[in-house]
Amino acid sequence: MCGIFAYTGKKDSVPILLDGLTSLEYRGYDSAGIFVAASGAIKAVGAVNNLKAKLPATPIRGMSGIAHLRWATHGEPTEANAHPHHDCQEDIWVVHNGIIENFKELKAKLISLGHTFMSSTDTEVLAHLIEHHLREKKDLEKAVIAALNDVEGTYGIAVSSKHEPEKIIAARLGAPIVLGIGENENFIASDPTPILRHTKNVIYLRDGEVAVITPSSHHIYTLDSVRVERDEEIIDWDVEQVQKNGYDHFMMKEIMEGPEVIVNTTRGRLITDEGLSKLGGLEMVAERLRLMNRIIVVGCGTAYYAGLVGEYMLEEYAGIPVEVEVGSEFRYRKPLIDEHTILLAISQSGETADTLEAIREAKRKGALTLGIVNCVGSTIARETDAGIYNHAGPEMGVASTKAFVSQLTALALLTLFLGRQRQMSLSVGKRIAEEIKALPEKIQTILAQKDAIRAIAEKYAGSRDFLYMGRKYNYPIALEGALKLKEVSYIHAEGYGAGEMKHGPLAMIDEKFPTMAIALSDSVYQKMTSNIQEIKARKGKVIAIATEGNEEIRDLADDVIHVPKTIEMLSPILTIVPLQLFAYYFAVKNGQNVDRPRNLAKSVTVE
Numbered sequence: 001m002c003g004i005f006a007y008t009g010k011k012d013s014v015p016i017l018l019d020g021l022t023s024l025e026y027r028g029y030d031s032a033g034i035f036v037a038a039s040g041a042i043k044a045v046g047a048v049n050n051l052k053a054k055l056p057a058t059p060i061r062g063m064s065g066i067a068h069l070r071w072a073t074h075g076e077p078t079e080a081n082a083h084p085h086h087d088c089q090e091d092i093w094v095v096h097n098g099i100i101e102n103f104k105e106l107k108a109k110l111i112s113l114g115h116t117f118m119s120s121t122d123t124e125v126l127a128h129l130i131e132h133h134l135r136e137k138k139d140l141e142k143a144v145i146a147a148l149n150d151v152e153g154t155y156g157i158a159v160s161s162k163h164e165p166e167k168i169i170a171a172r173l174g175a176p177i178v179l180g181i182g183e184n185e186n187f188i189a190s191d192p193t194p195i196l197r198h199t200k201n202v203i204y205l206r207d208g209e210v211a212v213i214t215p216s217s218h219h220i221y222t223l224d225s226v227r228v229e230r231d232e233e234i235i236d237w238d239v240e241q242v243q244k245n246g247y248d249h250f251m252m253k254e255i256m257e258g259p260e261v262i263v264n265t266t267r268g269r270l271i272t273d274e275g276l277s278k279l280g281g282l283e284m285v286a287e288r289l290r291l292m293n294r295i296i297v298v299g300c301g302t303a304y305y306a307g308l309v310g311e312y313m314l315e316e317y318a319g320i321p322v323e324v325e326v327g328s329e330f331r332y333r334k335p336l337i338d339e340h341t342i343l344l345a346i347s348q349s350g351e352t353a354d355t356l357e358a359i360r361e362a363k364r365k366g367a368l369t370l371g372i373v374n375c376v377g378s379t380i381a382r383e384t385d386a387g388i389y390n391h392a393g394p395e396m397g398v399a400s401t402k403a404f405v406s407q408l409t410a411l412a413l414l415t416l417f418l419g420r421q422r423q424m425s426l427s428v429g430k431r432i433a434e435e436i437k438a439l440p441e442k443i444q445t446i447l448a449q450k451d452a453i454r455a456i457a458e459k460y461a462g463s464r465d466f467l468y469m470g471r472k473y474n475y476p477i478a479l480e481g482a483l484k485l486k487e488v489s490y491i492h493a494e495g496y497g498a499g500e501m502k503h504g505p506l507a508m509i510d511e512k513f514p515t516m517a518i519a520l521s522d523s524v525y526q527k528m529t530s531n532i533q534e535i536k537a538r539k540g541k542v543i544a545i546a547t548e549g550n551e552e553i554r555d556l557a558d559d560v561i562h563v564p565k566t567i568e569m570l571s572p573i574l575t576i577v578p579l580q581l582f583a584y585y586f587a588v589k590n591g592q593n594v595d596r597p598r599n600l601a602k603s604v605t606v607e
């Protein structure tokens with residue numbers, strides 16, 4: 001949510017900044033802007049290409065600059081509201097991700113002191129506050145720290161001044177900032193993606209820290225101006241992983257990566273002969289885990305739906321009671337937590353504000369906190385007591401696809417881990433481990449049907465409503481399938497547990513309201529076919545996701561997509577794949593930009 005990128009070095013910063021912004025576009029595309037200390041600023045409404053188009057008319061050059069992509073919170077997506085924002089003298093420029101909650105009071109105070117504001121954003125107060133403190137402190141770092149001590153809310157910022165062009169100051173509180181450490185050049189960004197093509201050496205800032213970079217130095221301080229020493233970390237992602245590699249969209253590339261993602265999530269973690277999973281990230285807390293008697297899973301959106309599948313897995317096979325809740329609700333309840341409770345947070349980005357606050361609340365109440373996180377070094381990864389990294393590689397499409405597949409796989413590994421600590425037998429453990437190993441090949445057979453799935457999606461692409469229904473393990477997949485269609489195609493889609501149809505939703509069904517029914521040959525198959533019949537009796541069209549070999553379902557459904565057989569617990573890892581492909585082709589047929597759905601951003605770092 002909002003992307004920040006900054007460069008200081010010996011090269012022309014403009015192409016570097018634009019390139020960095022392009023690779024961050026999944027974080028926001030309401031407006032884009034850059035400020036280059038030696039020459040000035042350019043801003044444009046919309047995505048980075050609009051900014052690039054303006055460059056020939058306003059050429060700017062310089063070896064240091066800050067850049068921003070906006071996902072609007074305060075103020076409409078206009079050029080005046082685009083970052084970077086500046087002080088009265090246009091000397092100090094600021095880019096910001098987060099929300100300054102007390103900006104109204106600060107703005108009123110600054111106006112009374114004679115400052116003039118050009119935008120309706122909360123961010124602009126930061127530039128004026130720094131200007132205000134600079135008059136007294138006469139030192140940019142000290143003025144930034146003084147300004148930050150005045151604000152309430154969240155921020156990841158980068159600050160540049162015309163008077164000290166080589167220097168850039170960054171700070172974070174609740175919104176991520178990472179430093180990239182190069183040779184005679186240094187970087188600041190919201191996440192490592194734009195840094196990767198220049199250096200793999202990074203330092204993650206922590207909340208309440210300020211960093212000062214020049215081409216040849218980087219220093220970190222606390223908000224009390226105490227120096228902090230922090231080692232660099234090496235990122236193991238490749239530049240190719242953050243490119244489309246010949247696909248039209250990241251979403252398609254990432255769906256196609258499903259088999260490889262499972263291999264990477266499970267690498268070195270399955271001991272098939274012993275029916276065990278070996279999770280290095282949980283070793284430190286393995287003995288404590290034996291004593292735990294309750295799990296609360298917290299996540300948002302897709303990650304929350306992964307948690308719902310986890311509930312079925314963990315209760316059935318590990319025998320531990322599980323509750324699943326969205327982060328934004330959990331933190332406002334009075335959850336009953338004790339030292340035998342695990343709070344399991346699921347998050348691709350590791351930065352989702354609501355999930356993070358849920359972890360902090362659970363920690364205050366004594367829970368053991370675990371994470372299933374994709375982004376290494378992210379805030380959730382650092383703040384949880386222990387966890388499982390997904391190793392799914394960077395996910396660039398705003399709609400989560402491969403991360404979901406990986407989250408489900410990690411939950412299966414966790415189920416095996418906790419189950420074998422408890423009552424799960426060796427033979428059940430072995431069976432689960434063998435079936436997990438077989439998943440990549442099974443996904444491959446689904447991906448091989450992509451043209452057939454495209455034809456079905458195109459056949460239904462004129463529909464304005466869609467119902468998704470499933471039962472048991474595939475109930476959350478109905479929810480996730482509907483979410484995928486909603487977010488990339490903007491059409492009305494609802495996910496339901498099939499048993500709920502008679503309790504209301506069936507009223508919506510007619511010949512224009514098709515249903516995607518997940519009807520595998522499993523313990524709930526008979527019930528699912530009854531539900532399909534109820535839809536057909538109301539003239540509703542049905543696409544069935546069925547188990548390979550089930551041809552009789554063709555008598556019931558209008559269209560059928562087959563998935564290979566696996567154990568019920570792992571079936572969501574297969575059934576989600578055709579639903580992701582369906583949503584992708586449906587949206588592309590309707591001319592939507594699937595990688596950049598309107599109003600959304602990849603990493604939701606504000607509440």
Ligand code: F6R
Nearest residue numbers: 301302303347348349352399400
């Ligand atoms: C939907 C989607 C979102 C995220 C949610 C949580 O496709 O991507 O619903 O799943 O914003 O994000 P993370 O997993 O980064 O915490």
